[in-house]
Amino acid sequence: MTIAAYAAIPRNTHWGVVSVVVGSGIVTAMQVGKAAIATPLLQTDLSLDLAAAGWLTGIFAVLGLIGGIPAGTLVARAGDRRMLIFGLGVIALGTVIGAMAPGFPVLLASRALEGFGFLLVTVAGPAILHRVVQLGQRDLAFALWSCFMPAGMALAMLAGPLFSDWRTLWWGNAGLAAAAIVAGLAIVPAAPARVSVSWRSAASDALRVLTSREPVLLAVCFASYSLMFFALFSFLPVLLMEQMEIAHGTAGLLSSVATGANIIGNLAAGYLLARGTSRSALLSGAYLIMGLTGIGIFLQVFGGTPTLTLCILFSGVGGLIPATLISSASLVAPSAALAPVVIGLIMQGSNLGQVIGPVTIGGAIASYGWKAAAGIILISGLIATIAVLVVSFSDEPTPKSPSEEANR
Template sequence: MTPAAPLSPPTDWRAVWLVVAAGVAAASHLGKVAIASPQLQNELGLNLGMLGGLGATFAVLGALGGLAAGSVVARAGDLRMLCLGLTATVLGAAIAVPTDSFAVLLMSRVVEGLGFLLITVAGPTLISRIARNEDRNMALVLWSCFMPTGMALAMLTGPWFSTWRDFWAATSMVSGLIAAMAIWWVPRGPSRLAKHEGGGSWGQVWRSPALAMAGTFLLYSLMFFALFAFLPVLLQQRMQVSTTVAGLLAAAASAVNVVGNLAAALILKRVRREALCLSASVVMGLCALGIFLPVAGPSTALALCLVFSAVGGLIPASLLSAIPEVTSGPAQGALAAGLLMQGSNLGLALGPLLIGSAVDWRGWPAAAACVVASALAMAATVARPRPV
């Protein structure tokens, strides 16, 4: 009688939630500049260009360094790089607290941004390693919630602090606490994933569906941030509400993205990823027409923003949970995660720039044209005869 194969250890959900918490903390560092902008302007005399530079640092680093971060995680180990990334966000925020210099503040954002990049690449790689096969899809879907959750938390908690310095100190302490807990509770893996697997090949990753997935992530991120970077302004114009109310409505619409992230776990049990991403891209494009064009009332436009965000959340969850299926091990998974993050950050950097220029040129209808064109490009990408 053939002996039964040994069972793999159960998924350590405490460790999974800690990794997700690390991602949420990283996203809160990304989002804190937007909510603290008035305080930064009043205290340090920063203009809108300077604030834009502080906000864009993370996207620029990710757009330039996603592939490199994937290589670093593959060579140095996922847990080690996750903790190093958290440590970088701790140090970056701490550097900023006592300063009155824009140059030092910008340098601190570079340090935080490098930490953010390491966390967002190491996170899905680490979850793929510690989750059992039957739990991996759900665990990666939970990971996909980190960005909207962290951004929404930054918007909601930022006003609680009397100064931006207190806010920065709090985010630094939270990241430090999560790093300490991760060191204690998250299972250690091979110190060098690539060496453990006999080498992680970029050639194999480039030939895999990961490249098309990165292109899809770029287009999704471009569409999402093209809308949400300007949503408060659009809501003020369409609904005639105050800046505060517009900000709260925009935060709520962004947070709805989590609903789509979580719904993907259930839908993917019945629907193929290609079909889900294709359908989501079509719905987002149609919603953009009603949001940007003067064809719907203010309440309808806001409802379409909620649908745009919720349906859009299906896409990153679908893509991130597919990484283990299109790669042959943690090292290649780290490379693929870096490629996807590079695509995501390219979209984050290009979306607001593209839409801002289009609106200046031809008004909000030009923004609708840009988003619809991106939706069509995404649909064409995922409809190609290869798995996503």
């Protein structure tokens, strides 16, 4: 079955399916947030410093760092629903292993396994939405999808302090992953037929995208955003506990509020883009505001309440970035058929930032204190702003070439 035939399948939007897919994404994002809220407990139980705790978040994205494009091809060959269910199963398995881990090495390995499941879910989810959502309603569906990361992290930070220890939190997340598997099997329909993809053509597609300027720059932009976001939110509960001298549970609640503000930014991006707002202006403005607020947060020049306000602003404005970058994939793709490959590359950039951010910031804080993080945040914001200003966004996706269509 060719990509053109696959795209021509009539679709009716099934919002129940959309809800399950977005819910599955939220469950996967909770696996990121649980490490952040459990950091104080892990430090006590396993005698970890912040650098080691940063690895528990950073290792989560290592497979995604190199596997975004291959995962997209795997989803196309094996079926999006099947890979969604399999990814959730891998997350459940990794979480169970982590809950029983005798020490840091096994826990770290379990986090890498969870990260593999995360990669599959985050690649399969958009593929399912593309299949079941009508063209005129995709902006809304993908705006909802782009909220999965902040929503999942916020829920994890809100619920984390309710558990007596970090192992119980891990078991609870395994149960959520199992529930998502059941919902996916019951509600998400299988694709009518799978796309036939040649591994040789897949390699050619990947090379074409990797040698195109705009897709690579978008990946750099997402890497910078992800680095900035996870640099803060991987350690926000600890920062608030030190800055405001509050209890673990209150720090989790405040962190969830700050993280949840990112959802507003994601939804606002869809609205602003529909109103004709320049993508370059939207992205560059968001990066600069994140960089400046990051300085105020990590230099700790303000009191507790102003610092929390800056965290909320950092998160809310930052939410404009993911939805804008993901929706721009088809605008910078060498051809319309290569848009999924561009998305895979962008997600690899996201995972690069997710790896570098917590590890770099954790090490900097451990060696030089919280102020060391301010410079890293500002430099990341400036790099992304420069990259955005170089990108040329076309108004419409580039049409598919006849030779490319014939090869599919």
